[in-house]
Amino acid sequence: MTKRDARVSDELAQKFATEKDTPYHRWVRNEGLDTVSAHYILNLRTIELKPWARRGGRGIYINHEASRTTNDCYVCEIPAGGKLAPQRQIFEEMVYVLEGRGSTSIWNDSGARTTFEWKAGAIFGLPLNAWHQHFNGSGTTPARFVSVTNAPPVINLYEDLDFVFNCPHEFKNRFSGEPDYFTNVGKMNGLRLETNFIPNAATVTVASSAERGAGSSMIRFNLAKGLIGGHISQFPVGTYKKAHAHGPGAHVIILTGEGYSLMWPEGEEPRRYDWEIGTLIVPPNGWFHQHFNAGALPARYLAFKHGSQRNTQGVMMCWISRRLGGDQLDYADESAWIRAQFEESLRLQGLSSRMATVYEKELETLPAKPV
Numbered sequence: 001m002t003k004r005d006a007r008v009s010d011e012l013a014q015k016f017a018t019e020k021d022t023p024y025h026r027w028v029r030n031e032g033l034d035t036v037s038a039h040y041i042l043n044l045r046t047i048e049l050k051p052w053a054r055r056g057g058r059g060i061y062i063n064h065e066a067s068r069t070t071n072d073c074y075v076c077e078i079p080a081g082g083k084l085a086p087q088r089q090i091f092e093e094m095v096y097v098l099e100g101r102g103s104t105s106i107w108n109d110s111g112a113r114t115t116f117e118w119k120a121g122a123i124f125g126l127p128l129n130a131w132h133q134h135f136n137g138s139g140t141t142p143a144r145f146v147s148v149t150n151a152p153p154v155i156n157l158y159e160d161l162d163f164v165f166n167c168p169h170e171f172k173n174r175f176s177g178e179p180d181y182f183t184n185v186g187k188m189n190g191l192r193l194e195t196n197f198i199p200n201a202a203t204v205t206v207a208s209s210a211e212r213g214a215g216s217s218m219i220r221f222n223l224a225k226g227l228i229g230g231h232i233s234q235f236p237v238g239t240y241k242k243a244h245a246h247g248p249g250a251h252v253i254i255l256t257g258e259g260y261s262l263m264w265p266e267g268e269e270p271r272r273y274d275w276e277i278g279t280l281i282v283p284p285n286g287w288f289h290q291h292f293n294a295g296a297l298p299a300r301y302l303a304f305k306h307g308s309q310r311n312t313q314g315v316m317m318c319w320i321s322r323r324l325g326g327d328q329l330d331y332a333d334e335s336a337w338i339r340a341q342f343e344e345s346l347r348l349q350g351l352s353s354r355m356a357t358v359y360e361k362e363l364e365t366l367p368a369k370p371v
Contacts, residue, residue: 100143112177125223127175214239238354243290249306257299
């Protein structure tokens with residue numbers, strides 16, 4: 001089981017206080033931006049931003065304590081009729097467009113260049129160390145996006161911003177000017193979608209992932225040949241997914257539907273977080289978390305994640321029952337309170353649970369509890 005946070009006395013914590021201030025955090029402060037350490041943001045589309053002089057837009061960083069050394073998240077707004085300053089970087093970045101429409105140009109020093117258009121709902125990856133520039137396609141309204149990057153370990157490792165943002169090396173295996181780099185629709189291979197651009201996360205086709213519970217469907221992807229993984233998951237009306245736990249760095253963004261999530265460290269009571277389209281949830285390291293559709297439409301979310309622990313067969317531990325040594329909690333082993341809470345939430349919306357048959361079907365293949 002993934003280890004959860006372990007709390008110590010303030011006296012002991014103070015001895016390590018200076019070690020929490022890293023080159024990465026100093027860089028964010030020098031950018032003139034705030035860092036929000038919350039693991040729950042009700043709506044990324046309305047979170048308050050600050051002027052970001054170097055980029056030419058407005059922004060804020062969101063970096064929960066549990067993920068501060070693995071990956072980060074920031075929200076950026078491009079002004080109406082405006083553009084951001086060109087940038088290249090020696091870390092990876094995945095982008096989800098929250099609002100607006102626009103375009104992005106990608107190029108390298110060899111002269112290879114491509115430009116593609118996007119609108120709200122699009123997902124794309126920025127090729128490692130390629131120049132990029134974002135443009136707002138509207139002259140009247142801002143465009144806003146959220147990005148997840150692995151900047152923290154890179155900046156902390158090199159502690160040389162000139163190298164991180166001005167390295168001349170071209171990773172041609174990542175990008176060499178392919179004309180269809182961002183226009184190829186890609187292809188499905190099992191649960192994996194091989195692509196660099198998803199035009200609309202809310203409508204892209206998903207495949208069955210019943211192992212995650214209750215009619216769950218998803219696609220998995222790694223954009224721009226990067227290491228930051230992503231998946232889009234959907235689950236039907238009147239259902240909820242199995243609880244699971246994993247390491248730090250997952251950023252869950254609600255795409256469609258209404259509902260809530262429960263999160264809790266093992267041995268403690270679940271804590272409820274209601275969500276809407278645009279909500280961000282960042283499960284702390286080792287905490288169980290579980291997503292519930294309490295609305296009248298299918299619920300869908302996007303998750304960007306640093307990585308996952310796997311067994312010797314390559315299966316992620318958070319897909320494997322705790323009865324088999326994994327980190328997923330079977331329905332049969334969850335508390336009665338969780339079921340009662342879900343049924344009450346549906347009742348308040350005039351809806352009914354569709355979980356009875358799901359509970360029964362699970363029993364057909366449920367592993368025996370370890371002795």
